[in-house]
Amino acid sequence: MVCPAVLLQSFVWMSLMATGVQYDVTHIISSMCVVRQSTVYIPCKYDHPQHEQGIAVQWFHQKSPEEVRVSQDTAFKGRVEFQADAGNCSLLLRDVRKRDAGYFRVVLSTASGRNWTNAQGIRLEVTDPPKSVSVSVSASEIVEADSVTLSCNSDAKPLAEISWIKGEMTVGSGGVYIISDLSSDDSGEYKCRSRNKYGEKDSDAVKMNVMYAPRDVVVTLNSSGVIVEGDSVTLSCSSDSNRPALNFSWFKEDQTSAVGSGQSFSISSFSSSSSGRFYCEAQNKYGSQRSASVSLSVKAEESVWSSVIVGISAAAVMTVILMLVVWLLIRRKRATPSEEQNPRGSRRHKTVESPADTYMTLDTKSRCAEYDTLDNMKRSCDTDGPEDQDSTYNMDN
Structure with a gap:
């Protein structure tokens, strides 16, 4: 990774200008930045008079209060590369470290013993x-x-x-x-x-990991059906907690002290005296919470007997109703044929005509002069002789 400052300000131009016996070096940058563990390349070029030959290039690193020659400092060993071409004084520094921060300056030496440098140096800032x-x-x-x-x-x-x-x-x-x-x-x-x-x-x-006290404490029953007296009943307690609940206590609502402990509670032989409302309490080091109460009783068994009794009663009622219907049918069947086979019985219910009407139907010839009843009339008529009958006849003629 290359620091932007290196890209923008990494060129040093050195020009040797003769002013008597002294040579000056100019440069266009005064500082640069580089990212730690990256590689920085500082290009450097120089011009020199034709009569000056055998130019030697040396780089120095100054970190207050001392200055060391880069080529001789073990801290730079294996990490620097010098460009020795004519007119080239560039420096390549690899694996930049925090302690590399400071000032770098280049020194050019001639065979005649003259030296020149960028005395101000270039400030190297190592960033992370x-x-x-x-x-x-x-x-x-x-x-x-x-x-x-x-x-x-x-x-x-x-x-x-x-x-x-x-x-x-x-x-x-x-x-x-x-x-x-x-x-x-x-x-x-x-x-x-x-x-x-x-x-x-x-x-x-x-x-x-956020720790919290038990919550959502729930009691479950091992049986979902009828509790019959003598059965074994087991209640289980569960909760949501972090860390998991360590203590579980069981209580019966009509008792002040716990009736059991542990995550499950069993009653080996359930009876009517065992009936009641039970709940559990879960506890860890951060708090506790109790469950809702669960009601246990043997009333479910009584419900079975009640169903049997109701069934028997219903069957008895249906039997009585059926017998009554059969009896009525039989009675009706017996009554109907007797009326058809005995016509006299039906005539007994007819209205009897009055005696006057009866006599009006008799022939006038059979009337007697003296009568009390039909019997008397019959006897009176029987005593009449033939003469009377003839005379009556003659009169009629």
Whole structure:
């Protein structure tokens, strides 16, 4: 990676101008920047009078308070390359290090013993892309409803901009990130990203695990059917907590002390005296919570007997109704044929004509002069002689 300043200001032009016995060197830059661990190339050219031969080039590094010859300093060994062509005094420096910062100047020497240099030198500034980026957390144990501070540590020159990332989402900025009133939703992996104009670097992710007390405590029954007296009944307690609940206690609503402990509670032989409302309480070091109560009883067995009794009663009622219907049908069947086979019985219900009407139907010849009833009339008529009958006849004639 090359520092922009190197690209823009990396050319040194040196011109030897004779002014008596002294030669001057001019240059067009006074400073340059380079990114640490990169390679910097400082091109350098010079002109010299024709009579000056055997020009030697030497580079010096000055870091207050001392100045060393680059070619002889072990700190530069294997990292520098000098250009020895005629008119070329360039310097190539690889794997730039922080301690390379300072002033570099070139010295040209002739065989006649004359030397000239850019006395002001070129200031080399070593910059850093973000490096050694890390995150520190203010607390070793993070608990729900507390607050936590995350700090980003980055060695960057110039100073870097810091952003905070949770998972793949940016959640904050700045060297310090504070989360107040923590909840379980804040758990996850966090990292900071350090960026300046020379590059960027992410820290290693730190995992934040928010601890909280038990919640959503629920009791479940091992049987979903009828509880019959004498059955074995087991209740189980579950909860959501971080860290997992360590203690489980079981309570019956009409009792002041716990009736059991552990994540499950069993009643080996259930009876009516075991009936009641039960609940559990889950606890860890951050708090506790109780479940809703669950009602247990043997009333489900009584419900079966009630169903049997109701069924028997319904069958008895249906039987009575059926017998009544059959009896009515039989009675009706018996009554109808007797009326058809006995016509006299039907005539008994006819209206009897009055005696006067009866006599009106008799023949006038059979009437007797004296009668009380039909019987008397019959006897009276029987005593009449033939003469009377004849005379009556003659009179009629």
